[in-house]
Amino acid sequence: MSDQSSNRPLAGKAVTYKALGGPEVIEIVERTVRAPAAGEVRIEVKAAAVNPTDILFRDPGFGDQFGGDTFPIVPGMDAAGIIESVGPGVSRLHAGEKVMAAVMPVRPEGGAQAQHIVVPAASVVPIPEGVSLAEASTLPTTGLTALNALEIAALKTGQILAVSGGAGLLAQYAIAAAKRRGIKVIADAKPADTELVRGYGANIVVERGLGFAKAIRRELPNGADALLDTAVLGEESFGAIRDGGIYIPVRGWGGKPAERGIKIKPMLVSDVLERTEWLELLRDMVAAREIKLRAVEEYLPTKAADAQRALVAGGHRGRPVIRF
């Protein structure tokens, strides 16, 4: 029934945080990874994307929300690589297949930035054709977050989604997902990024920095039906939303309730890491060129701290990816 090429634990490298703190808490360790159980696969990771969330896991302000005091933590929510073995009851995926995976770091097996990982098969699909493993690793978790935001917003065809931080990766995928559903998008961007964000599929791009709410209202006097706040603007962005509209924060919500009947709907990506049909949809969107995966910049595991610094610095150097 299943293709089990290996039942043994496997040794390999992993990026870890030894404690909360700055980049100095990052360490490369050798660890063993157990064989996949029922419904799981073991992947030989070739590339693991670096996401802003990875950094929150060691942030003293956020970290205890994520992993508690159970250090070391293996960070990383996105992996791409080759299936090494499959557990009982897995026939959709096979050893040797090139796959991408959405990974939950808060679990005993840890996150994606390791040479070998064990994950639920439901979180794994073959990579899109025509893209590299490194490129594919930028898709799963951010893509699932985008689809989750669209599901939570529950907008109808023709309604308008506002997206703050329009040039970011999450914004890019959310704009593509909105477009597919016939939802109109208004987003902000620096002047230099306007064409880029239009290229993602945004119908209207407003200039960043003039005050997001004011800029949106100038285009939409009644406000947008929903706002996906990828730039983490918080309360100051409520003005962009129409009365009774929806605010979707990306890092939970600890602030006060919104005014004018605006509903705050926080989302949690760990809720959707096993939505296989969404991972397949994302793959199809790449194949259909609805999502154009970005260039990547590869870092060795020993340079994981540099990869995180590059992500924070931003710019146009390509999405940092750890290469195993």
Added chain:
Amino acid sequence: MSRTLEAITSPRSLASGKVDNQTMKAVRIHKYGGPEVLQSEDLPRPQVSAATEVLIRVHAAGVNPVDSAIRRGLVKEIFPVSLPWIPGSDVSGVIEEVGPDVTRFKKGDEVFALLNPAKGGAYAEYVVVSESELALKPKLLHHIRAAAVPVAAVTAWNALFETAQLQSGQRVLIHGGAGGVGHFAVQLAKRKGAHVIATASAKNHELVYELGADEVIDYQAQKFEDVARKIDIVLDSIGGDTQERSWKVLKKGGVLVSIVQPPSGEKARSVGARGAMVQSRPDGAKLAEIAKIIDSGQLAPVINRILPLSEARRAQELSQSGHMHGKIVLRVVNHNGGK
């Protein structure tokens, strides 16, 4: 920004603006009715009142069809509840406090439990359970996945192994092989060495084959009784017409076990078979046994949806809508910086 961070760091502070260790969030009903009767409320935390009880900090609560059936007032005789009532019989969490006579568990243990559905209580941040209802959570599952297990897996276990006495080599027909109970039943029956035939809608066939079914029938495209023959055991999670038509596929001496509707004794006699109704009962020892199988890598829950506790209405609507594969779980503790 720092104020926001601080607030997020302490999820309990969100409702009231201050940390409060006497109250909890819970979802309750005050009257029978549709999903709209489910209300989010701030309630006093339950207290350990018997010496063999423990207080659990709930991390996740599984959603089961029985939760909705009780809410709608459809099963008052079988599950008499006293209103207001907190639904939920599947729970996974961490022990916060133990009664003086609790011997097998201690504060801090990660546990899962099957609660009496009429008592309920899992749709809440804290619940008090009896030691006998508890088992250590499987190590391979985090709380969300563990909370998907108790009711469905124990029901499947009781139906197959206790009521029907399934033996290796027998032919089993599992209706709804992708559903909550069905997906555990397929795995458990296969593991026992049965020939497993399951019904499922076309979109779930791949999943049911992966779980170990030898044959999967698209019940919308063909009549299962035209395909499945000489069955030793039927596991009925549908009832009605499906149960009625199931008698003719049974061998003489076969068993029809239903988890939704008591089979007719008359019908059973007329075909020389046996009929039985099965429900899950709280049973910590059995849960421990199931946890062992899960940790051996041979059994796993399939999760369809994870929703926050505040979305309990939507969770039950989805659960009632039918055609859902796997389990729906309510996330109660949030490990990822959300509300």
